[in-house]
Amino acid sequence: MKYIQHVLSHLRKDLRLEWRSRDSINGMLFFALLIVAVFSLAFDPTGYPTTARQISGGVIWVAILFASVTALNQSWTREQRNQVLDAQRMAPSPASALFLGKALANLLFVMAVEVVLAPIFIIFYNLHPLGNTWLLALVMPLGTWALVVNGTFFAALGLRTRNRELLLPLLLLPVSLPALLAMVQATTGILTGDLDPIQINLWIRQLGAYDVIFTTICILLFETILHAE
Amino acid sequence: MAQRTQLIRNAAWLWFTATLVVMAIAFRQAIFLAPTEATMGDVQRIFYYHVPFAIFGLVFPYVNLLASLAYLYFRSRNPLSALTADALALASAEVTVLYTSVGLMTGMLWAKPVWGIWWTWDARLTTYFILWLLYVSYLLTRRFTSAGSASGQTSALAAVLSIFAAVDVPIVYMSIRWWRTQHPSPVFGGGADSGLDPSLYPAFLWNVAGWAMWGIFILLFRFALERRRQIAEQEAALRTI
Numbered sequence: 001m002k003y004i005q006h007v008l009s010h011l012r013k014d015l016r017l018e019w020r021s022r023d024s025i026n027g028m029l030f031f032a033l034l035i036v037a038v039f040s041l042a043f044d045p046t047g048y049p050t051t052a053r054q055i056s057g058g059v060i061w062v063a064i065l066f067a068s069v070t071a072l073n074q075s076w077t078r079e080q081r082n083q084v085l086d087a088q089r090m091a092p093s094p095a096s097a098l099f100l101g102k103a104l105a106n107l108l109f110v111m112a113v114e115v116v117l118a119p120i121f122i123i124f125y126n127l128h129p130l131g132n133t134w135l136l137a138l139v140m141p142l143g144t145w146a147l148v149v150n151g152t153f154f155a156a157l158g159l160r161t162r163n164r165e166l167l168l169p170l171l172l173l174p175v176s177l178p179a180l181l182a183m184v185q186a187t188t189g190i191l192t193g194d195l196d197p198i199q200i201n202l203w204i205r206q207l208g209a210y211d212v213i214f215t216t217i218c219i220l221l222f223e224t225i226l227h228a229e
Numbered sequence: 230m231a232q233r234t235q236l237i238r239n240a241a242w243l244w245f246t247a248t249l250v251v252m253a254i255a256f257r258q259a260i261f262l263a264p265t266e267a268t269m270g271d272v273q274r275i276f277y278y279h280v281p282f283a284i285f286g287l288v289f290p291y292v293n294l295l296a297s298l299a300y301l302y303f304r305s306r307n308p309l310s311a312l313t314a315d316a317l318a319l320a321s322a323e324v325t326v327l328y329t330s331v332g333l334m335t336g337m338l339w340a341k342p343v344w345g346i347w348w349t350w351d352a353r354l355t356t357y358f359i360l361w362l363l364y365v366s367y368l369l370t371r372r373f374t375s376a377g378s379a380s381g382q383t384s385a386l387a388a389v390l391s392i393f394a395a396v397d398v399p400i401v402y403m404s405i406r407w408w409r410t411q412h413p414s415p416v417f418g419g420g421a422d423s424g425l426d427p428s429l430y431p432a433f434l435w436n437v438a439g440w441a442m443w444g445i446f447i448l449l450f451r452f453a454l455e456r457r458r459q460i461a462e463q464e465a466a467l468r469t470i
Binding site: 158164170 | 370403
């Protein structure tokens with residue numbers, strides 16, 4: 001119970017900081033929009049609706065992945081100002097509460113970006129989904145959490161390194177590849193309506209299993225990362 | 230101490246010579262003595278190199294994982310043992326990258342004439358490729374974090390990353406296995422008609438032995454080198470005090 005309160009107070013702090021500056025969300029949103037624009041120049045999706053359905057699952061996840069990478073580093077840089085991170089290290093609350101609070105905050109930020117991005121995406125790509133789109137309400141949060149939980153962890157890992165902006169994608173992408181495969185396959189399957197519902201179900205379950213496994217490891221190992229000196 | 234160093238040096242030379250001898254026998258067996266395979270012809274001889282490299286490319290990551298776990302265990306209990314474990318982790322990671330690289334390249338050389346393509350996103354190939362990516366990023370992390378003087382930080386972060394890699398690889402394999410698979414089904418311990426023709430066994434086993442000995446040799450050589458670097462660093466630190 002006490003643990004949840006710690007997590008919530010960290011979450012409240014991060015939300016308040018973001019509310020006052022709105023740096024991460026604005027940056028992510030514009031970056032994702034640019035990626036969507038570049039891909040639509042490359043593929044001309046409005047002219048070929050079938051192609052648009054086939055590629056949009058991959059395009060939207062690439063946009064979200066790259067956009068969230070830009071924001072994840074910032075989320076820890078905030079803690080470095082005025083030696084806040086050193087204070088966090090000395091705090092009696094468990095280290096993983098800090099991590100969970102920040103990961104949840106990042107999840108909310110990326111989800112906010114997705115909510116704005118979805119209508120823009122449908123307009124620009126002239127998208128007419130053929131499958132059961134309600135399943136996306138399950139795929140999007142699960143996939144976003146897979147990216148954000150590992151991303152928050154690796155951003156903390158690379159915090160004191162030389163090229164931390166470069167290190168985060170180098171670490172995050174290989175580890176996230178199974179999750180990326182699952183979410184792209186599930187999303188494409190839902191949009192095209194080609195994939196068997198049983199298979200989509202299997203991909204979603206796999207994504208859920210990935211989330212559970214990596215959330216557990218991140219929580220267990222975060223203390224080592226925070227105190228690695 | 231000096232006597233012990235001399236003993237280790239002699240053992241290393243003996244091991245190195247034995248490795249060269251075994252590798253020479255293995256080369257003769259694989260290239261000259263083993264009969265040519267019926268359907269693939271001489272291209273099949275890559276098998277004698279590809280499979281040992283592929284096998285040991287999967288063994289050294291376990292050494293890395295065990296050394297990393299040992300590091301995390303000893304970190305606060307016994308710093309000197311922790312340093313030894315860290316040197317072993319670094320050495321095994323580098324050998325892993327070497328062995329997986331050779332495994333991937335020999336696989337491609339075989340795939341082009343036999344499948345007609347260099348590469349396919351099949352379960353085993355993709356898993357193996359991601360294993361390679363993970364260990365390259367492991368080495369990059371070590372390089373990026375070692376900028377400052379705090380080398381304890383590098384080791385701890387790398388050890389955590391090694392655990393992530395160990396968890397990720399089985400998941401990758403499971404997730405891609407029922408996505409698509411083209412790689413030949415297991416030659417050893419597969420189905421009823423799997424297994425190697427007895428006439429090909431000597432070449433295969435000699436090569437497995439030779440490349441295993443070679444891998445262990447460079448692993449320990451790199452380990453000794455890293456230990457020397459650590460000891461030199463400690464002495465330099467002591468001298469400044």
